[in-house]
Amino acid sequence: MPRAIPLATYRLQFSAGxxxxxxxxxxxxxxxxxxxxxxxxxxxxSRPGSTHGYDIVDHNQLDPELGGEAGFAALSAxxxxxxxxxxxxxxxxxxxxxxxxxxxxxxxxxxxxxxxYAASFDIDWDLLPFRRHAGVLLPILGRPYGRALEDGEIVxxxxxxxxxxxAWYFDHRLPIHLDRYRDIVTTALRxxxxxxxxxxxxxxxxxxRRAPSRGEAxxxxxxxxxVEGGAAAIEAGLHVYRPAAGDPRSVATLxxxxxxxxxxLAHWQVAVSEINYRRFFDINDLAGIxxxxxxxxxxxxxxxxxLVAEGRLHGLRLDHIDGLYDPMHYCRQLRxxxxxxxxxxxxxxxxxxEKILAEGENLPAFTGVAGSTGYDTLNDIAxxxxxxxxxxxxxxxxxxxTGESPAFxxxxxxxxRLVIGTILASxxxxxxxxxxxxxAGHWSSRDHTVDRLQAALSAYVVHxxxxxxxxxxxxxxxxxxxxxxxxxxxxxxxxxxPGADIFQFLxxxxxxDIVRERRGGYSAARVRRFTMKLQQFTGPVMAKAMEDxxxxxxxxxxxxxxxxxxxxxxxxxxxxxxxxxAARVRRSPHAMTATASHDTKRGEDAxxxxxxxxxxxARWSEAVQGFMQRHDRFAVGRERAMPSRAHRYMLYxxxxxxxxxxxxxxxxxxxxxxxxxxxAREGKLETSWAAPDAEYEGAMAAYIQAVLDPAGDNEFIxxxxxxxxxxxxxxxxxxxxxxxxxxxxxxxxxxxxxxxLWDLSLVDPDNRRAVDFEARQRLAAEPEDAIDWxxxxxxxxxxxxxxxxxxxxxxCRRQHADLFTRGNYEAxxxxxxxxxxxxxxxxxxxxxxxxxxxxxxxxxxxxxxLVWPEPGCWEASVRLPQRxxxxxxxxxxxxxxxxxxxxxxxxxxxVPVAVLVGA
Numbered sequence: 001m002p003r004a005i006p007l008a009t010y011r012l013q014f015s016a017g018x019x020x021x022x023x024x025x026x027x028x029x030x031x032x033x034x035x036x037x038x039x040x041x042x043x044x045x046s047r048p049g050s051t052h053g054y055d056i057v058d059h060n061q062l063d064p065e066l067g068g069e070a071g072f073a074a075l076s077a078x079x080x081x082x083x084x085x086x087x088x089x090x091x092x093x094x095x096x097x098x099x100x101x102x103x104x105x106x107x108x109x110x111x112x113x114x115x116x117y118a119a120s121f122d123i124d125w126d127l128l129p130f131r132r133h134a135g136v137l138l139p140i141l142g143r144p145y146g147r148a149l150e151d152g153e154i155v156x157x158x159x160x161x162x163x164x165x166x167a168w169y170f171d172h173r174l175p176i177h178l179d180r181y182r183d184i185v186t187t188a189l190r191x192x193x194x195x196x197x198x199x200x201x202x203x204x205x206x207x208x209r210r211a212p213s214r215g216e217a218x219x220x221x222x223x224x225x226x227v228e229g230g231a232a233a234i235e236a237g238l239h240v241y242r243p244a245a246g247d248p249r250s251v252a253t254l255x256x257x258x259x260x261x262x263x264x265l266a267h268w269q270v271a272v273s274e275i276n277y278r279r280f281f282d283i284n285d286l287a288g289i290x291x292x293x294x295x296x297x298x299x300x301x302x303x304x305x306x307l308v309a310e311g312r313l314h315g316l317r318l319d320h321i322d323g324l325y326d327p328m329h330y331c332r333q334l335r336x337x338x339x340x341x342x343x344x345x346x347x348x349x350x351x352x353x354e355k356i357l358a359e360g361e362n363l364p365a366f367t368g369v370a371g372s373t374g375y376d377t378l379n380d381i382a383x384x385x386x387x388x389x390x391x392x393x394x395x396x397x398x399x400x401x402t403g404e405s406p407a408f409x410x411x412x413x414x415x416x417r418l419v420i421g422t423i424l425a426s427x428x429x430x431x432x433x434x435x436x437x438x439x440a441g442h443w444s445s446r447d448h449t450v451d452r453l454q455a456a457l458s459a460y461v462v463h464x465x466x467x468x469x470x471x472x473x474x475x476x477x478x479x480x481x482x483x484x485x486x487x488x489x490x491x492x493x494x495x496x497x498p499g500a501d502i503f504q505f506l507x508x509x510x511x512x513d514i515v516r517e518r519r520g521g522y523s524a525a526r527v528r529r530f531t532m533k534l535q536q537f538t539g540p541v542m543a544k545a546m547e548d549x550x551x552x553x554x555x556x557x558x559x560x561x562x563x564x565x566x567x568x569x570x571x572x573x574x575x576x577x578x579x580x581x582a583a584r585v586r587r588s589p590h591a592m593t594a595t596a597s598h599d600t601k602r603g604e605d606a607x608x609x610x611x612x613x614x615x616x617x618a619r620w621s622e623a624v625q626g627f628m629q630r631h632d633r634f635a636v637g638r639e640r641a642m643p644s645r646a647h648r649y650m651l652y653x654x655x656x657x658x659x660x661x662x663x664x665x666x667x668x669x670x671x672x673x674x675x676x677x678x679x680a681r682e683g684k685l686e687t688s689w690a691a692p693d694a695e696y697e698g699a700m701a702a703y704i705q706a707v708l709d710p711a712g713d714n715e716f717i718x719x720x721x722x723x724x725x726x727x728x729x730x731x732x733x734x735x736x737x738x739x740x741x742x743x744x745x746x747x748x749x750x751x752x753x754x755x756x757l758w759d760l761s762l763v764d765p766d767n768r769r770a771v772d773f774e775a776r777q778r779l780a781a782e783p784e785d786a787i788d789w790x791x792x793x794x795x796x797x798x799x800x801x802x803x804x805x806x807x808x809x810x811x812c813r814r815q816h817a818d819l820f821t822r823g824n825y826e827a828x829x830x831x832x833x834x835x836x837x838x839x840x841x842x843x844x845x846x847x848x849x850x851x852x853x854x855x856x857x858x859x860x861x862x863x864x865x866l867v868w869p870e871p872g873c874w875e876a877s878v879r880l881p882q883r884x885x886x887x888x889x890x891x892x893x894x895x896x897x898x899x900x901x902x903x904x905x906x907x908x909x910x911v912p913v914a915v916l917v918g919a
Contacts, residue, residue: 037087654675
């Protein structure tokens with residue numbers, strides 16, 4: 001059985017182009033590499049053609065596009081033979097809806113609140129205006145409802161095999177409620193003059209009974225389907241439901257039918273203001289599910305728990321934990337369910353949560369959770385390698401290049417207001433109405449008008465400093481109270497309206513104090529519902545405002561614009577980094593340590609290259625000013641420059657990060673154009689996903705084509721190539737330090753697919769491109785003892801040095817498993833002129849000891865990115881623990897060193913990373 005705590009995980013992205021069978025074939029390679037657990041993207045049944053798997057339509061079926069049961073059996077067998085575990089990226093928060101493939105959603109559309117699945121979706125049934133009965137808004141239309149209806153895009157059809165009626169909007173199926181079947185059949189037969197035909201008589205006999213209940217529906221539909229010639233008779237008359245030019249009555253017939261359903265069709269843009277089901281962020285075809293509902297929990301987890309019980313699944317990565325109604329309760333439920341599987345794998349299941357932690361925030365004590373997926377450590381490593389000496393010059397370069405010097409806090413606040421007022425306006429409106437109803441419940445708060453409550457709540461959310469609080473039931477932790485108080489005070493400080501006492505009311509609601517004090521008139525149920533739903537709202541606001549908007553507006557240093565990061569966070573000195581890692585040992589020693597994922601904004605090595613700009617700041621400032629001036633002629637537009645200067649500055653950084661040292665080609669130009677368009681749309685200034693500006697996007701694509709045209713501006717290409725090579729060399733050294741830290745720090749190192757070689761990818765979907773695993777397998781076939789580190793350093797651009805270091809360090813983890821999973825973390829003293837350029841620590845467990853020393857800030861050591869550093873270029877020494885002799889783990893032919901003061905030249909060889917193992 002695989003280890004309960006993974007030694008290392010490897011993330012694979014499944015799709016129709018990469019199935020279970022291909023993953024099974026990779027298992028021997030991953031095992032030889034030193035991976036203990038395969039970490040899989042979602043592989044439950046998702047929407048056909050999905051490239052990511054998060055649009056699950058059936059939690060209890062393995063995705064047939066990935067190979068289904070047979071393919072998964074082959075993968076399970078391969079993993080079992082290699083004694084490797086399997087971790088699933090599990091999606092408890094939402095499902096893919098729309099189209100015609102989610103049986104739960106189709107049932108809800110057909111039967112409304114009476115559907116047994118209605119409780120599984122978070123729908124506010126009574127919020128649609130001007131309706132006599134409950135309904136859910138379906139913003140699926142590509143243009144306004146009236147035009148789609150009049151032009152015949154919405155079509156009523158009868159399925160003769162199933163005996164059912166549905167309206168169809170292209171590939172979206174919209175089931176018709178049973179109580180309308182009688183009218184439809186009668187109307188269609190009359191229009192076809194088929195009422196007295198044999199088929200018509202039998203059909204009328206079926207539908208003229210009382211409208212069946214949901215339980216009677218299968219037999220009722222089967223009876224309709226069984227009528228010989230019935231489908232043809234109905235189809236002959238359905239033309240009355242199809243609009244005819246110049247005949248308003250034909251439009252009205254279908255409209256009246258649709259208005260009597262448990263849904264209302266709408267243009268997709270209507271979702272901004274009227275949607276009444278919880279979504280995954282602002283994605284209309286991903287609906288939030290109420291996993292807190294016991295029946296829903298059992299149904300959603302049935303297959304996953306069975307795989308655990310069978311010993312074929314050994315861990316879960318819980319996607320978007322902050323989207324759940326009550327994450328604390330959910331984790332307790334999950335731990336209980338895992339233990340009830342009765343299998344040892346259930347009791348020992350490795351569980352981590354996708355959770356973004358703000359600066360200074362600790363992961364809540366989720367029951368049974370080992371920790372987060374590692375974005376916090378990703379950013380700690382980047383900030384350790386960041387050179388603070390270059391940041392003032394980068395600030396000046398940004399201001400000079402763009403004419404702007406924005407404060408990130410102000411940018412983020414503007415983005416939050418934008419998100420609240422547009423993308424998530426529907427969800428915000430629901431919250432305001434709930435809060436207004438609470439306020440009306442007591443004489444002391446009834447004068448808080450809806451407008452003022454809306455303004456106060458908006459101010460609170462704008463100044464809310466983290467993703468969410470974790471109030472559960474009746475309890476409010478001291479940490480959550482502090483976060484709420486901080487946001488309330490910040491909102492009050494900026495409040496310009498009358499009656500700041502409204503914030504006292506809001507704070508008492510959010511902390512539940514308003515009902516805890518038993519004031520008459522306030523409904524405890526309403527207060528708790530508001531508070532719990534607001535917690536589900538603040539996370540999407542923060543994510544959409546920061547990661548998906550502000551990060552694409554603020555271009556000071558793109559390497560810091562990373563998931564879980566803070567673009568203005570200061571560099572970490574070595575002492576602060578050690579303190580963070582010592583705290584990690586205490587709090588979550590088995591959390592993941594990631595440096596790349598499917599969600600990161602750029603590849604881990606592209607990030608390290610861009611980080612090198614902090615070491616080449618003066619040279620970069622001079623170079624980028626030249627680039628901007630040289631290319632002004634390509635920025636077109638009379639009223640505005642296209643692309644903007646900010647986008648051009650962003651683009652040059654992205655080019656440095658992704659520049660292929662072997663030369664650019666047409667594929668690279670296409671990748672950069674796709675990246676630039678996505679970045680511009682995410683920024684929501686000149687263009688956006690909701691309102692694309694074709695002129696601006698066309699100008700931006702033409703700009704990139706002109707800038708990267710080898711026949712047009714060879715001098716620029718030569719210049720940026722020379723600069724990119726400097727940044728790439730420093731970036732490569734940063735990457736090796738990053739890799740060594742990931743593999744030796746407290747936690748479980750996670751590898752994103754393909755990153756054993758240089759990863760210069762851009763944001764998704766660029767980072768989901770096919771990986772050349774054959775090349776990696778071929779390179780990894782060389783025996784470890786035959787590795788020539790000096791030769792690899794000389795050929796560093798080909799990436800083999802990264803793969804070799806990966807193999808060596810994974811073998812160290814494998815041979816010292818207990819030390820890395822259970823060991824302590826001890827900072828080591830460094831002295832000498834270049835002491836600040838080295839970070840040294842020891843991992844210890846009983847008598848075992850491994851010392852790790854990595855270099856950082858490579859500008860001087862590389863002569864500005866021109867040469868690979870020599871071992872003797874650092875004047876520093878490290879005090880090793882009193883453990884006797886230590887042998888070199890990476891370059892094994894080097895002489896051992898002994899405890900006490902050891903010079904850097906004795907530690908480093910061809911690679912400025914040292915791992916020493918106590919003899």
